[in-house]
Amino acid sequence: MINVTRSYLGNKAKFLGYVDSIYATGWLTNHGPLVTELEERLRDYLGVRNIILTNNGTLALQIAYRALNLTGSAITTPFSFVATTSSLQWEGIRPIFADIDKATWNLDPKAIEARIEADTQAIVATHVFGNACDVETIAQVAQQHRLKVIYDGAHAFSVRYKNHSVFNWGDISTLSFHATKLFHTIEGGAIVTDDDALAARIRLLCNFGIVDTDIIDGIGINAKLNEFAAAMGLCILDDMALILEQREEIASRYEHQLGDHFDLQLQQADSQRNHSYFPIALTDETQLLRCRAALMDKGINPRRYFYPSLDTLSYVQPQIPQPESRALSRRVLCLPIYPGLPRHVQNTVIETLLKDSSHRSQPQAERIWPQVTAGWLVEDRANLSAPMCKRIY
Structure with a gap:
């Protein structure tokens, strides 16, 4: 059966070379050298300030909401993969749907304002099928109503808007590196932000809130990417x-x-x-x-x-x-x-x-x-x- 996509696996010899390095060091996870290298290369490739790798794209969304301390409700799109909505509901944030633009299929900025309620704190929009949202108008609406903006960029790897990465818009953008994506790490994801303090908070949230072996600074979860996944990402990034x-x-x-x-x-x-x-x-x-x-x-x-x-x-x-x-x-x-x-x-x-x-x-x-x-x-x-x-x- 020919499916909608087929996972790209890259050069096998190159991947096995990375595997040999993992065996040599015995470093499998916890911010290993391959994860560090992949973060650095993705930051340069995408043209973003901070990128934090995660073990899937859904956790990336959930951590984004936690990092921004969101509660209450969020305006979001009804035309997206279910994780865009379920991640909100899972975190106790009530999804409020605004309709999509008939032509671009993205969240329609003109539909957002009518759906804002007293407890609304954010807009969660998806770059559907890799088509950039109307990021400038959404930014205007968000600024006027003091809302945070999170972009689900699961489809938008390498997409640029006005010659810059589309991930540079909003407070946070999240990525999915699932095996079905055009760039993948088998399972994985990432969070992008240009706010250094927010990036530091996200790193803590991804690692149980652990600062070092003797200090735990607040609640967190395990969202770290492993070295084998990073090896696959490095191979695919080359291609x-x-x-x-x-x-x-x-x-x-x-x-x-x-x-x-x-x-x-x-x-x-x-x-x-x-x-x-x-x-x-x-x-x-x-x-x-x-x-x-x-x-x-x-x-x-x-x-x-x-x-x-x-x-x-x-x-x-x-x-x-x-x-x-x-x-x-x-x-x-x-x-x-x-x-x-x-x-x-x-x-x-x-x-x-x-x-x-x-x-x-x-x-x-x-x-x-x-x-x-x-x-x-x-x-x-x-x-x-x-x-x-x-x-x-």
């Missing part, structure tokens, strides 16, 4: 240029072939994408289920990200329904995209989706395409079939 290049190539091909037939996410102005996902929005849930079944019949497993809309979850009720998120969650399907995805699999994805689109959205006569080849990729011409053809007039 990031290749990973991003191949993802961009696949995404560009999908967009060229599918962009006129399905709704695509609108990129935030002045931002760069990392192509961590390739989502399309179909006409309705009926078409989504039909296309998903057709792809699965051919050994391809697309995913419904993100379904259901988080404002429908039973453990966060009561909530005011968020119509844009609910409607979009029933329409979005993520297509396979990862380095090494075979060209013939890409062809099958495109052909299958366009066959459904052309057969059901247009009259029979409209499916007889003009014999025009200008604009086709040369390597595709031998594989052209009627459903794959795209109007260029």
Whole structure:
């Protein structure tokens, strides 16, 4: 089965070289040399002031809330992975959902103010599918209402806004380095902040509040990354240029072939994408289920990200329904995209989706395409079939 993603493992010999160094030192965890090296290299690669590695992205969110001493409620997006909401609820912070922008699929800054309550202390927004939020407008809203801002940047590794890392916005940004992400440490995550005092507090929270062997300064938890995970991260970081290049190539091909037939996410102005996902929005849930079944019949497993809309979850009720998120969650399907995805699999994805689109959205006569080849990729011409053809007039 071809899945939405396939974990990139990097150079095996290089990884085993790091493993040999771990065996030589016997240092497995507790801020070992590989974790330290990875933090330093990520700080430079991303262009951020402080980055603290954690053992997963969900704990990164929970520690972010603790570090900022959040209580009461937080305004958040209903269109994200469940951890964005469940981490708030787990920490005793009441999620209040504001709807998403219909085009960018991110939390809509215009929807935030109407949802602020007396006990609201923060905004928790997600850079959905690696598309940067409207960070400047969110910053204005937060400043006006004295709210903290936390960005769930699980999808946004290497994303830049106005030539700077998107993680430089907000009080804290969190990252996920799960094996499904374009950069990963098998399991892992990170917290980014430009506040040095806050970074020091986060480090304590990640290590039981331990200052040194004789001093414990407050409550903490174990969120430390281990050396084997850091070794994987170091290997993959070396290959990031290749990973991003191949993802961009696949995404560009999908967009060229599918962009006129399905709704695509609108990129935030002045931002760069990392192509961590390739989502399309179909006409309705009926078409989504039909296309998903057709792809699965051919050994391809697309995913419904993100379904259901988080404002429908039973453990966060009561909530005011968020119509844009609910409607979009029933329409979005993520297509396979990862380095090494075979060209013939890409062809099958495109052909299958366009066959459904052309057969059901247009009259029979409209499916007889003009014999025009200008604009086709040369390597595709031998594989052209009627459903794959795209109007260029």
